[in-house]
Amino acid sequence: MGVEIERKFLVLGDSWREAVIGSSAMRQGYLSTSAKATVRIRIVDDARAFLTLKGPTSGISRAEFEYEVPLDEGRAMLDMARPHVVEKRRHIVPHAGLTWEVDVFEGAHAGLVMAEVELVSADQAVALPDWAGPEVSHDDRYANASLSRNPGVPNATGS
Amino acid sequence: MGVEIERKFLVLGDSWREAVIGSSAMRQGYLSTSAKATVRIRIVDDARAFLTLKGPTSGISRAEFEYEVPLDEGRAMLDMARPHVVEKRRHIVPHAGLTWEVDVFEGAHAGLVMAEVELVSADQAVALPDWAGPEVSHDDRYANASLSRNPGVPNATGS
Numbered sequence: 001m002g003v004e005i006e007r008k009f010l011v012l013g014d015s016w017r018e019a020v021i022g023s024s025a026m027r028q029g030y031l032s033t034s035a036k037a038t039v040r041i042r043i044v045d046d047a048r049a050f051l052t053l054k055g056p057t058s059g060i061s062r063a064e065f066e067y068e069v070p071l072d073e074g075r076a077m078l079d080m081a082r083p084h085v086v087e088k089r090r091h092i093v094p095h096a097g098l099t100w101e102v103d104v105f106e107g108a109h110a111g112l113v114m115a116e117v118e119l120v121s122a123d124q125a126v127a128l129p130d131w132a133g134p135e136v137s138h139d140d141r142y143a144n145a146s147l148s149r150n151p152g153v154p155n156a157t158g159s
Numbered sequence: 160m161g162v163e164i165e166r167k168f169l170v171l172g173d174s175w176r177e178a179v180i181g182s183s184a185m186r187q188g189y190l191s192t193s194a195k196a197t198v199r200i201r202i203v204d205d206a207r208a209f210l211t212l213k214g215p216t217s218g219i220s221r222a223e224f225e226y227e228v229p230l231d232e233g234r235a236m237l238d239m240a241r242p243h244v245v246e247k248r249r250h251i252v253p254h255a256g257l258t259w260e261v262d263v264f265e266g267a268h269a270g271l272v273m274a275e276v277e278l279v280s281a282d283q284a285v286a287l288p289d290w291a292g293p294e295v296s297h298d299d300r301y302a303n304a305s306l307s308r309n310p311g312v313p314n315a316t317g318s
Contacts, residue, residue, distance in 0.1 A: 031212065032191030032198055036239055039191055039198050039212070051212075051226070053190065053198070055239050063239070065232050067210070073224050080195055080214050080222070 004054065005061040005122055008142060010133040011113040016093050016102050023091040026103075029081025033145045040145070041069075041077040049074020060122055060137050084148040096127035108151035114142060163213065164220040164281055167301060169292040170272040175252050175261050182250040185262075188240025192304045199304070200228075200236040208233020219281055219296050243307040255286035267310035273301060 028042040038054045049071050055063035069077075078085065087107040093100040098117050105112040114136070117126060136142040141154040187201040197213045208230050214222035228236075237244065246266040252259040257276050264271040273295070276285060295301040300313040 031196040032193050034191050034193060036243075037190040037198065037236075039196065051210075053210075053236065063235065065228070065236065067226055067228060069224070069226060076222065077196075077212065077224065084195075 002064050002066075003061050004064040005119045005124075006116050007060060007119065007126060007135060007137045009115045009128070009135050009137075011102060011115050012131050012133040016091070016100075016115070016129065016131045019093045019095065020091045020102075021094060023089055025087075025089055027078060027085060027087050028144065028148075029078045029085040030145050030148045031077065031081050033084075033149070038145050041074055041081060043071070043074050043078060047071065049077075051077070060119075081148075084145075086144050086148045093129075095129045098126065100129065105147070105153075109147055109153060112147075112153040161223050161225075162220050163223040164278045164283075165275050166219060166278065166285060166294060166296045167273060167275045168287070168294050168296075169301075170261055170274050171290050171292040173290075175250070175259075175274070175288065175290045178252045178254065179250045179261075180253060182248055184246075184248055186237060186244060186246050187303065187307075188237045188244040189304050189307045190236065190240050192243075192308070197304050200233055200240060202230070202233050202237060206230065208236075210236070219278075240307075243304075245303050245307045252288075254288045257285065259288065264306070264312075268306055268312060271306075271312040 024045050026042055026044055028040055030038065030040055032039040035056060040052045042050045042052065044050070049069050050066055051069050052064065052066040086105070086109065088103045088105045091102040091104065093102050100115050100117050102113065102115045115132060119126070140146055183204050185201055185203055187199055189197065189199055191198040194215060199211045201209045201211065208228050209225055210228050211223065211225040245264065245268065247262045247264045250261040250263065252261050259274050259276050261272065261274045274291060299305055
């Protein structure tokens with residue numbers, strides 16, 4: 001068990017690409033997005049599968065439980081989750097001592113690029129990179145579970 | 160991954176107790192009961208925890224994925240599931256070459272006693288023990304997930 005504390009931003013431009021140190025392909029589906037728990041199956045690089053439960057969000061933190069599962073079982077669960085599936089390529093981008101994850105969405109959400117940074121406490125100071133645009137940490141439309149239910153790219157924050 | 164095929168019956172009387180070969184205490188909570196998947200956390204004898212996903216029911220069969228998880232994580236998930244929790248003692252009762260599980264419910268469902276038998280195919284012949292009462296395989300009210308949402312014992316089948 002862990003507690004996930006993260007902030008999320010839309011991404012401006014392509015300059016972040018110069019700092020990428022690794023990337024992986026992710027396909028993830030949602031088996032539940034109930035008030036009690038989000039249940040996600042994620043396939044990474046078509047090679048490993050992870051089942052993740054997340055509790056309700058409190059501010060920018062939530063309980064998280066993640067277990068690796070056999071790939072064939074992960075694939076069967078991804079099929080169960082359809083059409084609530086999100087596809088993206090995740091790029092790892094270090095910046096000012098923190099590890100950012102820049103997600104370039106594909107398929108139904110092509111055009112959306114979003115960056116996340118995981119923190120150890122909710123009030124931790126974060127040095128924002130130049131390419132960090134509007135913060136969407138509190139905008140439910142940008143939650144991957146919401147995206148899985150809604151094809152397309154959400155309109156700019158606040159609209 | 161497996162496919163669960165089972166039949167369920169209400170239990171008449173106490174004669175099954177003579178054939179019990181083992182029993183365990185179960186507390187189980189439901190994190191999701193969506194159309195796509197039932198997500199259950201089960202704590203057995205306050206010692207081991209199992210996370211189980213079940214797909215939609217098709218007749219008397221459904222896909223099932225089960226993973227053992229650390230006990231402390233299981234307990235945290237059980238807390239997340241409250242109040243959708245079921246408590247029961249499960250007794251193992253062999254009969255005519257099959258293994259029956261007789262569940263004696265406690266807490267909010269005290270008074271309910273139900274037996275399940277797992278089959279290898281949906282049309283497998285089953286020799287019913289004397290203590291097997293009305294079949295409730297197709298009565299959703301007796302699904303443990305339904306019980307977790309509804310305190311008390313359902314009325315007799317068909318009412």
